[in-house]
Amino acid sequence: MLQTFLLPDVGEGLTEAEIVAWRVAEGDVIKVNDVLVEIETAKSIVELPSPYAGTVKSLLVSEGTEIEVGTPIVEIDDGSDDEAPEPVLVGYGASEAPSRRRRRSRQTPDRSASEAMASAYEQRAPGRSTEEVHPAEPVRAEAVGDPLPTAGEAPSESSLVLVEDNDPRAKPPVRKYAADLGVDLSTVVGTGPDGTITRRDVEAALAFQRLEQEPRQGRVMNDQATFGGEQRAYTATGSHGFGGAAGGPSGFGDFGAGFDPFEGRAERRVPIKGVRKVTAENMVRSVNTHVHVTEWVTVDVTGTMEFVETLKQRREFTGLRISPLLVYAKAICLALSRNPELNSEWDEERQEIVYYRDVNLGIAAATPRGLMVPNIKNAGRLSLLQLSQAINQLVQVAKDGKLQPADYSGGTFTITNVGVFGIDAGTPIINGNESAIFCMGSIQRRPWVVGEGADERVEPRWVTTLAVAFDHRIIDGEQGSRFLHDVASILAEPALALLF
């Protein structure tokens, strides 16, 4: 019989939630407690496990929709014969018992019970977005109390494995996902609980396969996979960045064939809220306060590409995703040490310029929740290996949509990467109260003049355009130019980093 799952109250007294992402598709066969859907409440993002085993019959609510608790969201055929419907969820749901009401009511309540309850507990009223309650605006968070415990004493990997099992372990939706993408699960390394294979692992395996298969010549060498994957903000999901993707106009995501996001109308109106709203406010504030100047330089980064290949062979980097971004980040930290003006903030209120000792290096990321700029704390003091680990971790957390406020607060300098989308360069907008932002363009095979005199010739080289935008109130052309020149020098010839 057909079972209907109603949106539960996963917090205490929440009245609505947004459907963030379906983890199953119609026709999927599922077990009890397989994850059906990810929802976002005023409190957190929560995965809802299925109360029923069976076949997913229909998804009743589309992604991005905010709905009230108690709304039917999915129908599952549990394969049994029809019988009386299941009674009673806690506090709501289809109760079979006749409802009772007060005979002599002195006051006519002018609000629904849930609204009254919500206001009594200072919960948000229906219709307000999460971000209004928890503004996503970064605050500079000071660590409180003593440092948290550090890792150590972890038992060896082998003692953690409870049951040896040669079959790759993955949940049915992931198995289906892998089958759809043509990924053989036996080739995938699981990183989920007890070594189970997650969707992310499948994607990582697919990205690796493509990288292996792709001819090196003419390849756009950037971090396509870095912040791609599950993102919905861009339609280039899973493809190599620019163009090519099957999705519709930006922002609509992949709803499959036959889905008309316009519902037959000529326009589609979307409320400005959430991350989009915060992003917009930050952009306007940045443009209205900073005096933006952008400079470019085009440079041969073949040395960097060779260095990346060298690093990939190193044993200590095993298991880490090594990309040009790593070398860029290191070069930027080194250049900032020599040009500290770019690691600063204009304090209008106190009429002071604040120079930061530490570089908290932000990396703009298209995450499942929109554009976020998590930063690597104290990046300037990290070794190349530590920096690589930090970037890998940040990427993973950002892709999971699990960034915490501490991850994106306190940044002092930002890198943005439009090269991911196959773009040469751009004029980025400075992030928050920072004073400069670096823009990575795509790295492409291009003709380049090398040698001198009689030896002068044109060769195919890895070439890219670097851009930096800075706040001319603090940074003069001289300092901005020196900084960009320093970065370019290191990327052209990584050994020059020894001079810094």
Add this chain to the structure above:
Amino acid sequence: MLGQSDDMVQLLTPDGRRVDHPEFTFRGTTDDLLRSLRDMWLGRRFDVEAIALQRHGELGMWPPQLGQEAAQIGAARAIRDGDHVFPSYREHSMALALGVPMQQILGFFRGTDAGIWEMNDKFRTYALVIGVQTLHAVGYAMGLQFDGLVGNDDESTNSGVMVFHGDGASSQGDVNEAYVFAASYNAPVVFFCQNNQWAISEPITLQSRIPLYERARGFGFPGIQVDGNDVLAVQAVSEWAMDRARRGDGPTFIEAYTYRMGAHTTADDPTKYRARDEEEAWRGRDPINRLVAHLRDIDAIDDAHLKALEEEADELGVRTRASIKELTDRTMDELFAGVYAEPTVALEAQRRQFKEFADSFEED
């Protein structure tokens, strides 16, 4: 690790090695350890199933216990007939191990049982009001004294009380009053504090400038810190403390140094207030993994054993989901009947008032 003392009692390291301690020895048998493994394993599964049930909309809320299984089961091993345990609301593994039917625990968080549990000879009802159970426990322990059930030469006639609370509750006024009364009356009570590092979003380091166990001395009874993820050490320390109580040597404070791997309850999101590094570090100190490693080392278990446990856990999962469908609401009469052995005049008046109120509703 902050708040962790050099004196912390540990008998099984995170990688599953047995180590000696000058004062405490694990006196249990391998069978005890196998029983503890099973209790922890099933306790963990029950907890996971209950979280899922909350997400299904079947429970109003649920406080996960993931990571605290050893603290509870080690303590459970030290409880014998005649002893009484006063829990807070997160002692799921211990409740099951001491024979509380899972339906009662589920009914508590489904809101169907009005806090009325069938009498269990050892384990009292959960208490949601933070720390309130410490006063109940001390009062009960004093009652054991008055009844002559403490400090007798015939050791088998003695009983003790163990009360559970968390690090957050230790900041509560009631709890500190309970410490004072326990010390003043030399009550046969063991304060078993599961320091899981977080009082919802408040780290223990903000609440206490010194390790919690050191506070006990100020109240006038011994405090001891034990590795709460080491079921052997917890059992050894708990047995010692309960023996003291039964003998009439007075209260003991045990700080079981552990970690709540999940949320405070299903209504909060720990990623908002604590770092992943911290969770990862504690994942390496998992109580079940280390016991498994040890039992494998001594060839007490093999893959088949764990597979059987997992099958038993699967079966428990099915029972958990089924049992929640059988829960029915308690009536208000039952609630009134459960307050005193003999109803008081005031209570009778309240019952009449409530009945009038209830009768003022009509069927729709």
